[in-house]
Amino acid sequence: MIKVEFLGPMAQEIIELEAQTLADVATQLQNIESVAPWLDKCAVAVNDEMTANLGMALKDGDRVSILPPVCGG
Amino acid sequence: MIKVEFLGPMAQEIIELEAQTLADVATQLQNIESVAPWLDKCAVAVNDEMTANLGMALKDGDRVSILPPVCGG
């Protein structure tokens, strides 16, 4: 079981799901109506490390963060 | 009669000389032993306006400033 959290303006509770890789996470998130429209502009961190590797293997307890477009300053 | 002043590190008193143009000033300064070695790296102001125009006409009472290499900050 891994956790997925949605940061900043994404009004979405943390969800838990089964996934071997980030690609599995992608497939499942694409099916969530409130999340799907954000995905083309969101970045991803696994356990607070940014990654752009869809093949990344996940293990039980991993935490995936979804980061929408930013604007600090 | 015009005045020529030497700024910053140039240890040279103000001199007065007759000159119709900056070119006349140049000729006379080139003959002053303590000034000549500075001239290739000095800039010029006439009445506090920077100029690079040797043909510039001068009139009685004008003040020419000789500005050696700078380093502010």
Next chain:
Amino acid sequence: MEIEFPFYLLCVVDSLELYEGPLAIESIFSKWLHEEAESNYGAYIPFVGTIRAEDEIDALSFDIYEPVLQKWFDDWEEKAAKRGAKVKMAHAIGDVPVHASSYISAVFSPRRRVALELIDEFVEDFKANAPIWKYDVKDGKRVYAADRSTPMVGSGILSK
């Protein structure tokens, strides 16, 4: 005796500071000046970001994801150290009213060219990749500034 570089590395303290609400810009500027007063840097360039009055907003508001911001900042500390320089940064969390400041960052460097180049690169990368979300506050409502926001590097990998 001058403080040598290897010693200085042992003394690095964390230079990422997050505050609730508007920043006390003058005291942060002074604190950083004093922290590096004996470090023998020749150039100190802060960048101060202040909320502009526009679109009839009352304030801007900020969310920050601290763990990823800290890593982003740690990477920048390393990059700066390789060029003999140091970066510092402070940011507001929550509401910051118009004409108050939400952001200050700074570069210290022995040399002016390095400092001028680094502050530009640092601020631009900050705008593009620091995990901070901005909201307009208008009539008590908090609205995500979507049109002014930038997808971070690597965005889009989860989409179809």
Next chain:
Amino acid sequence: MEIEFPFYLLCVVDSLELYEGPLAIESIFSKWLHEEAESNYGAYIPFVGTIRAEDEIDALSFDIYEPVLQKWFDDWEEKAAKRGAKVKMAHAIGDVPVHASSYISAVFSPRRRVALELIDEFVEDFKANAPIWKYDVKDGKRVYAADRSTPMVGSGILSK
């Protein structure tokens, strides 16, 4: 109500400040921040120059030719105004000991890109063309820093 640009132009005060000895950097930084607190600039970038301990100097010392510096600065105020920005500058005259500051300049601008570009251009042009002469102070002697000095634009016209 916002202060509009035409009104602001009437209110420009001279922003070139010369001081005997080391600069009170914190108070100048704060003064400038307060002067522009209501001007609706989004970015404020100061550049602080501090005397580095090197070559066993005790201090650096500065001569300034104020009339030409003032014109150089006035030209920069105009250039900045055309881009919606404002420049300020303070410099020390005479001796400034190691680890004290001799120089601070700053750009204020509504936009960060303009501010980042202007501070770079301003500081580089200042180094190359502001009529200021630097001396090393060592064992009570004042020696012109010839090797670190730059001929101003248009130099050499009087030579053979």
